[in-house]
Amino acid sequence: MSKVTNTVLLLQMFVLSSTTYKSYQTSIHCTPSEPIHYPKSTEEVVNIVKRAIGENKTVKAFGSRHSITDIICTDGYPVSMKHFDHAIDNEDGTATFGAGIELQDAMIFLEKNGRTLISLPTFGGITLGGAIGTGAHGSSLLHPTSISDQVVRLTLVDGRGSLRDVSDPNELNALRVNLGLFGVIIDVTLQTVPLFKMTVHNRIHADHILTDGRTALRWAAQHDLFQIWWFPSQGDVVVSKGIYHDGTNELGNDTTNFIPDTDFITRNLVGTSFETLQETRNTYAMYLLEAYTKFSLVERVVGRAPIFEEHRNNGSAETWNNFKNPATGFSWRLMSNRCQRSCTWNTDSIRPKFLIEESSIAFDLEEFSSVINMIRKVLRQYPAAFPLVGLFIRFSIPSDGLMAISSNRSTFTVEWTTPMRWNRYEKPKDGIGAYQWILQEMVQNYNGRPHWGKNGLHYFNRDLMASVWKDKRELFVESMTKYDPEGIFLNKFGRRLLGTSDQVDKDSKVYRCALQDYCICQKHDDCGLLQNCVNRNGFNICKDLIDLKLPIISIVN
Template identity: 30%
Template sequence: MTLKKLWLPLIAAGAVLTTSYSLYSDENEKLKNYQGTYECSPSIIHSPTSIEEIQDIVRDALVNGNTIMTGNRKFASQIDAACTQDGQVQVTLENMTDVVDFDPEAMTITVEAGMRFNQFNDFLRDKGLAVNMVTELGTFTIGGMLGSGTHGSTFQKKSNMIADYITSMKIVDGMGDVRVLTGEDLNAARVNLGVLGVVVEATVQLEPAFKVKAEVKGYRNDSNLEDVILDLARNNYSANVAWFPGLGRYTTTLYNEVPLSTKGNDYNAQADVSDIQEYFFGLLFDALHETKNSSLQCFAAAVRYGARDGSYFRNLDTGFKSYKPVGYSDRMQYFQCKDPDKCVWDKLPIALQEVAIPFEQLPNWIADVRKILDNNPRTCFPLNGIYFRFGKASDSYLGMSAGRDSAFVGIEYTLRQEGAAVPKNYFVNLEIEQMSLRKYGARPHWGKNSVAIFEDMPSRFPKWNDFLAFKQEVDPYNVFTNPFWQRATGDDPLSNYLTPGCNLRGECYCTEDSHCEEGTTCQAGGFFEQARVCK
């Protein structure tokens, strides 16, 4: 270690001692994810109101040998990606939500990282400006979107990630110093997993606001899906495809730009369900979680197909359904929830796995999934089918589309709960998942998946070592780390999680029968024989 590094903690300690030290903190408070299914136990949660307070927090952690992670009290992840290690320091930016600078001529805006994406878009819409990328849920924070690489779907624009529209980023690094990142440093930090420091501000490149028209259509024969899906992505501003292979059907939602003057004030009403609909959805999904009956799974899939094969847009002024919907790009592509603190899916036992594979390989991937399902013809995907979105290659080091055009493939399923049965034909999901990883070089979404899926992550990103080198520069004492990062790097090998019942908990792909739930054994996949599944 250099003499400089030896002295740095002492300098940090001096800075802390000479600072007016007033931190907004809660001790021994639990941190939970959006569904309340994952809980973290930090020793303290700090809610700073300024960059200077964040600097104090980091320097205090450095002096005391603590680690830090930034994440909201109701973080949008199924696992511990946003959690600090138990007993360590958590930071939330819930009090840092302001616009720092707005330049309408340059069409740029600088915001604090705690700002929610829907608030961000509300501000821009009033100014006649927009950002190209729109995800499907607007309540994510800007900092959280940069941490995980949150994305939407577009193959005609520069990128489907807001991370790629950032022109500079301000962070508090592992020494408590403020850095402004541009150029190649910015590419390293665009998707940062929270392990480079606390992202405090981001400057975003904007464009003139626009509206989109949407076309929703259902197809009752999926035999041509491989032939058309790449063109659907290429030929539309934004395309979302939901494939229900157990039913032999698929739906498309296609968006295309129209002038801002076009008549229409519609919005995406997917989350507008009545209390009685929510109640019956709850009964159905609870039953799906426990049942071993394929017919009920396929009935649920048919219900969801019916909800997606026609317009699910409404007029903002009248509340009536719109059959030729036109509206502002953000309102049309993401949906609001009637309860701002909980959407219907927050209350139901579901989870999501998503991976990104090379775009041009998608038809082959679909053909291989059909072969897996040939062995299990009554497998239905009851929530949104198999859901496809698309994006161009990213300059980010750790984005899901880093360096390659990508298809994003998502499968929702009834949530596994400890002590309860896995979903019907869950082994089919796991065979698809392992085939995606090992045959198609899939990259898992950083915030949505199980423990097991993050296997061999360094090999999946050509600039992984460059990212590690940049982390060493900005965080030489590894202040910003957590168990999720330790697993992703391989410092905590996934082999450590090969324990009895680990497949049921989503912590492993089985290698022996003891890893499976009672009544099943560890077997090779029916088509992709490299997979190991419990059935």
């Protein structure tokens, strides 16, 4: 091989390494042709879009990349909106924010101005642009739960490089959950409300309330905030009920700590523990961790940050102490938080010790008992643990957003988080067969809608998106084409939505495609080492050749 060829190959490798970026937990690999751009003004965004038009390339704007789908990727110009973090308190009860501002920073700004939002997503580290791109949501059957449904105006740069201000409600309905396919969102104007406090109380109940004839749904309809963590191996749920107060006079200054900071040692210890338990298929120990998580949601436990605690501002520093349950404080501080300094998924070691994967499917509220019973049926045959957050169940009122997971129907979502294996390319997660069966049945038999920023890419393949969104997709694409007639903002994700391509952005090391839900297994090699692809009840799943699992039992009651 000549020196010239070697030099060319080295340059190609350098360009690739300098342009590649990933999702926050590294499962999605984006390989654009251009390096990430960091514009600081609307004019710079316009210039990037017009340059892409002239070069026949595409553009994708993103924020914190807190999605595990290739919705964040582009073939052309990736644009970080991190510098668009401005905040303006308007005189008409609205507030305007740059698309790159993180949710918690926006809420701190509103609090200082005596305003807030009526409901919030759980994680405060997402950007507002990303939140409305994917429809991030909280939990309530009394109030709008997503940031998208609180939007009253958007400013964006469209596919012609023109700046557009959108406030017409019909147009906004297509843009509320825009999937990044309409343009580069510059700023977002939200409807705010006067600052108020909330009292929230977490309690443990037997899980028969999920299917005893409407108890859970009756409670959901009675509370401003209502969410459930279900721990099947325990036979228990933790129910979180929140009541809004008028104004800020109620005593209490408590906050949630649901997504806490973790130090390097803790991340490595937790990651090593989960890896060991998954490698040995120690189901009993995973059930014990479910119990540990359950109790951490209602009382102080050793080794875990309190779910609610008192927040004090001493002028020079903020402090948190004194476990609280029930807890009273500013509503937004009890609904949402972010890890301030170091999140569990930080990759600050040679081998990342604790990365996660997320699954989340939304259903019509009428399917509530049926979906719960289906999950129980699967777990009786294929035991699996949910040690990190249990099965997290949240609720939403109908949304006007065309592509919102709660579009035109009262909705509940079932979601769970699983620890990623250190060797995720060959070794399966403990319980993978149950997870695969549950997800497939959710979508196929219960008209489940996958959350746009979660789930493996199988749930965003061309045929499945056409089936799930058949009554919405045509209207969405019609609106999208008006803003981007030449497809400047299309990526592989968008082309699958249009039905023009099957391609995905994925880690090039992936070849056992079923391990991270890139596919449903068709052959044994799609599954992990020492696994076969088998069919159960009409669904293909990955099964361990040697089954060491214990039956699912209640180990605490």
